Every structure is written in C-alpha cells, then in structure tokens.
Amino acid sequence: SQYLVKIIQPTLNKSEIVVKNSKAFVEEAKTWTVDPNEIQVSYDVVALYPSIPVKKAIDNLMNMIKNDYEDFKTRTILKLEHVKELIEVCLYKSYFLWNNQIHCLEDSGPIGLSLMVVLAESYLQMIEKQALSISRSRTIPVDPITHRRYVDDSHDRFLEKEKSDEFLKILNSQDERVQFTVEYENKDKELNYLEIKTINNKQGNYDFKVYRKDAITNIQIKPESCHDDKVKRGVFKGFILRAKNICSEKYLKQEIDFIKQIFIENGYDEADLQKMIQETERKRSTKKNDSDGRYTSLPWIPGLSQKLQKVFKNAGCKVSFKSPRNLESILTSRNKPKLPPNSQPGVYFVPTGCGSGYTGESKKQIRTRNLEHEKAVFKGDTKNDAIAEHKDSCDCQMDWEAVKTLAVEPIWFKRKVREALEIRRLKTGPEETKGLNRDLGDYVTTSTWSTLFNKINDMKIEPTFESMTSSSALDGQ
Known part of the structure; x- marks a missing residue:
C-alpha cells in the first residue's frame, strides 16, 4: 500500500484544485482580486471514505495514470495491469471484527489506509472535473470564480448565491453515493475554512486570521509534565509559526498575544515564551547533521534521557524521545475490540x-x-x-x-x-x-x-x- 501511494501520489499532485495545507491556501488567496459583493462558500463531502465506490474509483484512477503514463513510468518498473492488480488486492475486500464476528465491507474501503486516501482523492478530482465542465457549459455559466479543496473540504467563490446552489446540485448529481453539503459565509462576509477565518475586507482582497472552534479548552502541556523540553518548546513555537503563516498583519499581534496568554495560564514563564517568539524570527540553520544517518528512539525518562542523549550524540547517533502511555490510552485500551x-x-x-x-x-x-x-x-x-x-x-x-x-x-x-x-x-x-x-x-x-x-x-x-x-x-x- 505504501509503495503504491509513493508512485501514484505525484500524478494526483498535478491538480491545480488541491491545496497542500492552510499556509498554501493563504499564499494563493493573497494573489486573488476579490469583488466586494462576491460570496464565499465551502462544500464538504459527507462521510468521504465509506462513500467512495471502490471498483469505479479504481477504474478512474487507472485512467488518470494512463493519461500521465510518460511521467508515471519513471517512478516504477511495474506495468499498468500489475499496478491495478495490486490496488485491487489491497482494496477489493475489507474486513473488520465486531462482536467476535468477522464482517466484510462491500465496495467500500477502510478508513485510515493510505491507499484509500489516494483512491478517494482521485475520485473526487474526477467528480470535480465533470462538475466544473457541466457548470461552464450552461447557457449561463454557474462555475465558481475559484475552486480549491483540501481532502473533503473546499473553498469556492461566486458572484451570486443562486449560482452556488446550482453548482451544489451539479456536484451531487455526479454520483449518488458521494454527496456534498454547503456552508455559506456569515453576514460579516467571513468564512471558516480549515483553520482559517477568511474575511472579505471589501477592498479587493481577503484578510486572514486563525479560526478556533467554540469548544477550545486552552489546556496545553504543563511545564512540569513528563515530556522532553524540546517537545514543550516545539508546541509553543508551532502555534507561533502557524499564526505567522496564516494571519494578516493587522491580526498577527493579537494572535501571538492570545497564544502567549494561554501558555502563561498553563504555568509557563512569560520571559521564556518571549524568548521563544524571538527564536522563531531567526532564520533556520542550514548546518547539516554531523551524524552518518544513525538514529534511535528512546522512552522519555526525566533526568536519565538527557544524559543518554549526550552519550548517543558523542557516538554519532541522533536520538528522539517518545512519551510513555498517557492516562487516556491506559483507560481506553480495554474498550478496543480484541x-x-x-x-x-x-x-x-x-x-x-x-x-x-x-x-x-x-x-x-x-x-x-x-x-x-x-x-x-x-x-x-x-x-x-x-x-x-x-x-x-x-x-x-x-x-x-x-x-x-x-x-x-x-x-x-x-x-x-x-x-x-x-x-x-x-x-x-x-x-x-x-x-x-x-x-x-x-x-x-x-x-x-x-x-x-x-x-x-x-x-x-x-x-x-x-x-x-x-x-x-x-x-x-
């Protein structure tokens, strides 16, 4: 399955519709000229992976590979018929254990299998291509100004709400098993997409800020918790880098102050946090690791792990640490089907x-x-x-x-x-x-x-x- 993903994914990456992540979406959206009166909508696939018809999706994927064959054959020595056979072996029959009985999923793939992600992506690209073609061929075109998607969630722009409703009907008519729902921007012309709040500022472009769900608890790893200090610093720096990648200049300081306050409430020292913020502004070092590629992973044990790390480093071996089992994994492990x-x-x-x-x-x-x-x-x-x-x-x-x-x-x-x-x-x-x-x-x-x-x-x-x-x-x- 992993090998098939490796050789197929580059073909799917050529789609202009798919965005890599939130940062990539923001960078592209900054280049758009946005009409003050246009609307934003987001289409979302209902239960993506169980909805994909595996047999039809495999045939569609093979057609995509054939159309990209000159490039595809540089990534593998397998013939197309062998690639198809391997995909079918991985996905044609999926089993699961429930109540001590083995059940079979008919024409439906398992959630979590990497190859199923690739298959679903190829099928959605086919549906979108057909829907966009139909919407453009109408006497009065109803296709979106832009259409970008990350996995099962898309961002679309229309000049009129009626066109967005009509485009939804076209999407849902491509396959009765694959259905979409729609979310519209609010009265302030804001739309929550991925982890971004996209705001039409009515000045010809979008403003961006971080979107958080209402259920946020503001609970973070405590400074005295049993984690490598690098992990704790990495969590904080990750939030800061996300803010810098997403937020417009007018919202950046507000977001950084919010993050800093959360970590102060969780017991971190404000001076240490400010120092880490400054560290994120420095350019990343390009110095290569002196080790020869040797690597090991060890459990994190406070007091001992730091000493072991120095010993391994002197021996030319890079060390990463993994956390012990947490309370959730201990309490819920018995609930899994045995x-x-x-x-x-x-x-x-x-x-x-x-x-x-x-x-x-x-x-x-x-x-x-x-x-x-x-x-x-x-x-x-x-x-x-x-x-x-x-x-x-x-x-x-x-x-x-x-x-x-x-x-x-x-x-x-x-x-x-x-x-x-x-x-x-x-x-x-x-x-x-x-x-x-x-x-x-x-x-x-x-x-x-x-x-x-x-x-x-x-x-x-x-x-x-x-x-x-x-x-x-x-x-x-």
Whole structure:
C-alpha cells in the first residue's frame, strides 16, 4: 500500500484544485482580486471514505495514470495491469471484527489506509472535473470564480448565491453515493475554512486570521509534565509559526498575544515564551547533521534521557524521545475490540509438557508460526525445527494453546533483539537444562543483562519460565 501511494501520489499532485495545507491556501488567496459583493462558500463531502465506490474509483484512477503514463513510468518498473492488480488486492475486500464476528465491507474501503486516501482523492478530482465542465457549459455559466479543496473540504467563490446552489446540485448529481453539503459565509462576509477565518475586507482582497472552534479548552502541556523540553518548546513555537503563516498583519499581534496568554495560564514563564517568539524570527540553520544517518528512539525518562542523549550524540547517533502511555490510552485500551490470542507479529514462548521451553520470533501472526511448529512436529522435521527435534527424543505432550506472546513487535531489528534478550531472561538457550533454543539469538553479545533479568524475574514484572511451564499454566488455569 505504501509503495503504491509513493508512485501514484505525484500524478494526483498535478491538480491545480488541491491545496497542500492552510499556509498554501493563504499564499494563493493573497494573489486573488476579490469583488466586494462576491460570496464565499465551502462544500464538504459527507462521510468521504465509506462513500467512495471502490471498483469505479479504481477504474478512474487507472485512467488518470494512463493519461500521465510518460511521467508515471519513471517512478516504477511495474506495468499498468500489475499496478491495478495490486490496488485491487489491497482494496477489493475489507474486513473488520465486531462482536467476535468477522464482517466484510462491500465496495467500500477502510478508513485510515493510505491507499484509500489516494483512491478517494482521485475520485473526487474526477467528480470535480465533470462538475466544473457541466457548470461552464450552461447557457449561463454557474462555475465558481475559484475552486480549491483540501481532502473533503473546499473553498469556492461566486458572484451570486443562486449560482452556488446550482453548482451544489451539479456536484451531487455526479454520483449518488458521494454527496456534498454547503456552508455559506456569515453576514460579516467571513468564512471558516480549515483553520482559517477568511474575511472579505471589501477592498479587493481577503484578510486572514486563525479560526478556533467554540469548544477550545486552552489546556496545553504543563511545564512540569513528563515530556522532553524540546517537545514543550516545539508546541509553543508551532502555534507561533502557524499564526505567522496564516494571519494578516493587522491580526498577527493579537494572535501571538492570545497564544502567549494561554501558555502563561498553563504555568509557563512569560520571559521564556518571549524568548521563544524571538527564536522563531531567526532564520533556520542550514548546518547539516554531523551524524552518518544513525538514529534511535528512546522512552522519555526525566533526568536519565538527557544524559543518554549526550552519550548517543558523542557516538554519532541522533536520538528522539517518545512519551510513555498517557492516562487516556491506559483507560481506553480495554474498550478496543480484541483480536484472537497471538494475532500479532512478535516474540513468543512455547512450553512443553516436560517443563522445557522454546523462545522464538516471527514477522507472521504468532498463531500462524505456532501452526508451523505443530506441523513440523507432526512431520518429524528435526532439521528445521527445534521443538520437533525435542519431541523426537521426548514423549511429552504439547499444549499448543499454551503458547504465549511475550512482546508484540512488527519491526524486524527490534524483534530480533527482543528475542535474544528473552532467550537469556527465560534461560531457554542451548546450555540450559530445560532450554530448547539452538542459539542465543542475534545482536546481544554480552551477559551484562543478567542482573537486570534476575531482578525482573524476582519481581515477576514479566511472565517467568516457571509460571509459563507450570502444570496450572498448561492446564489453562
């Protein structure tokens, strides 16, 4: 899916209708000559992604790619028929789990899949092209003066409200599944579009200011919160840069003062905030990073993370920090529909009836890898499977339902390191009495972890070898 997006997106980016973001819209709108009497409207697609007819949209996307083929073929060696087959594989059938039952979405794509975003965008471009063509061909044209769109929300200008209503009818007649609603400017000739309040100043152009919904709480990250200081500064600077990118000169100071006051109310020092505002006025440094591209991500631990960052920097490795789980994720994690056990890639543990154990890793679903172990035991494949080798000399019973996921990890390198660490923690290596692993895994070459593992096992923070190989565990109690 990601590869398809990479090769298709440049074709869609050639549309003059699509705006990249709020900043790009403001920069273009500043160049327009605006009639004092014209009106602004915004058309919005109702439930965009579930409304897109996947099969028709795929055919339309392929036509767009064919029309751009000379450029498209420079981005991939795939033939058009192969591109279409891959798109169909990704989108023709979409499943979801509800109430322990698997359901299928018919001719409708999943929300959140990157390829579905591309497909929806191509279909909207087709609808807009047809609607604009029809509106221009009328005896009295009803097409907008300008029509710009970001995802499912557009900004349009008309000289008369009746023309905007007629254009809405044309849009809604292109596909009965894809329907649009409309929002008009208010009596002060203001329209809220994206995060912008666009104002017709009746002097031949627009003024701009930041638009906020009424539900704004003004709550920001507290200065004493468990976040990297760079993150806290980055949040504030982000708001300031947004103000500078959007606001007209007459509204800029008012917006910056408002942002500053919010952060003061949240406990920040006014002098520090003023200093950060000044920093945003400096040109960004063009100095290249001295590191050779090495990068790692670590959990943020106050007091320790700053020291680790210096150590990694001296070693030529860039470090970024990720926040620990917040209260919302902890409280809501149980509300998500649960997949069957062992349905993720990661590191796992297989206990045997005689009290031995095997630690492994897999990029597949762990339950799929478990089935492969079971088949290997059944076929006696002692060469390629350590559990089968053990069963060849031991008459113990295997409870394949007792297999346990130790860690969910989709990233190959992290998974291999975690496997090696778990082999050592659970003592399932080749030199251990009850260990079935043929080696100690990859990338971990020292025994300095032993003390930490002994502490973890003593405190029973993680499942221990004994707890997973006991008779009660194997009996499912």
